[in-house]
Amino acid sequence: MKHAIYQMDIVPGDPESNRKRIKEWLATQVEQEKPDVVVLPEMWTTAYTLEQLEDIADLDGEPTRSFLKDLAKQHRVHIIGGSFANKVDGAIYNTALVVNNAGEEVYTYDKIHLVPMLNEPAYLAGGNKQAHVFELDGVKMGLLICFDLRFPELARELALAGAEVIYTVAEWPSARKDHWKALQLARAIENQCYVISSNRIGDYDGVLFCGTSLVIDPWGTIIKEGSEKNEETLVETITVSNVDRIRKEVPVFASRVPELYKGWQQ
Numbered sequence: 319m320k321h322a323i324y325q326m327d328i329v330p331g332d333p334e335s336n337r338k339r340i341k342e343w344l345a346t347q348v349e350q351e352k353p354d355v356v357v358l359p360e361m362w363t364t365a366y367t368l369e370q371l372e373d374i375a376d377l378d379g380e381p382t383r384s385f386l387k388d389l390a391k392q393h394r395v396h397i398i399g400g401s402f403a404n405k406v407d408g409a410i411y412n413t414a415l416v417v418n419n420a421g422e423e424v425y426t427y428d429k430i431h432l433v434p435m436l437n438e439p440a441y442l443a444g445g446n447k448q449a450h451v452f453e454l455d456g457v458k459m460g461l462l463i464c465f466d467l468r469f470p471e472l473a474r475e476l477a478l479a480g481a482e483v484i485y486t487v488a489e490w491p492s493a494r495k496d497h498w499k500a501l502q503l504a505r506a507i508e509n510q511c512y513v514i515s516s517n518r519i520g521d522y523d524g525v526l527f528c529g530t531s532l533v534i535d536p537w538g539t540i541i542k543e544g545s546e547k548n549e550e551t552l553v554e555t556i557t558v559s560n561v562d563r564i565r566k567e568v569p570v571f572a573s574r575v576p577e578l579y580k581g582w583q584q
């Protein structure tokens with residue numbers, strides 16, 4: 319399964335410009351590489367312009383949903399559509415969307431964990447629906463949005479539900495770059511699955527973002543790593559059967575004793 323990851327710089331507060339950039343990226347880089355799946359970063363329509371979101375967020379998923387569906391169909395590519403600010407019944411969510419290469423919506427997820435360090439709870443509503451596994455070409459997949467990465471329970475739930483690939487879409491700051499890498503390695507090793515991320519580069523409002531988008535295999539080896547500063551397209555093909563092989567070689571899932579993990583439910 320060939321992936322192209324867009325390590326994008328985001329124009330703050332200007333969804334139209336960002337849509338134009340994604341459109342151009344698909345028409346050039348993606349057309350050249352012909353991947354099966356493309357991956358976009360978190361909040362790519364607006365960046366973290368929290369104070370402007372009332373005015374520039376999508377309404378009930380539009381126009382981003384239609385935009386991504388049209389592009390997926392046109393380029394015959396599955397799109398892990400990063401996330402975008404999405405106003406529903408007066409509340410703004412950080413919503414991720416996945417569409418398949420026929421232009422059909424496959425999965426939508428509202429970021430559950432809001433970031434206190436960014437004062438997110440003052441501007442956004444946390445998702446109140448469970449994360450689920452979805453499928454593209456018969457591969458089981460899960461998705462996390464940025465801060466979600468710090469909650470191993472969530473990735474574990476997805477792995478227990480069969481996820482072979484976990485995507486992480488992010489705007490992760492350079493100040494905590496070591497955490498970004500270590501947490502993804504941990505999620506890949508403990509869940510014995512591929513972890514594939516798209517993180518923005520550039521800066522906004524004094525915060526520098528660290529790029530370093532990654533493809534990590536189920537053994538925990540980094541097989542692709544983006545730079546810290548440059549906008550780029552990371553292209554990598556993953557072999558999903560490795561998940562099963564590694565899970566047999568080191569049988570973590572078969573060795574679990576969930577009845578003794580009492581804290582899990584608290």
Ligand SMILES: O=C(O)CCC(=O)C(=O)O
Binds near residue numbers: 463489491497
């Ligand atoms: O957890 C972190 O350090 C960064 C989280 C973040 O920036 C986000 O969720 O947007």
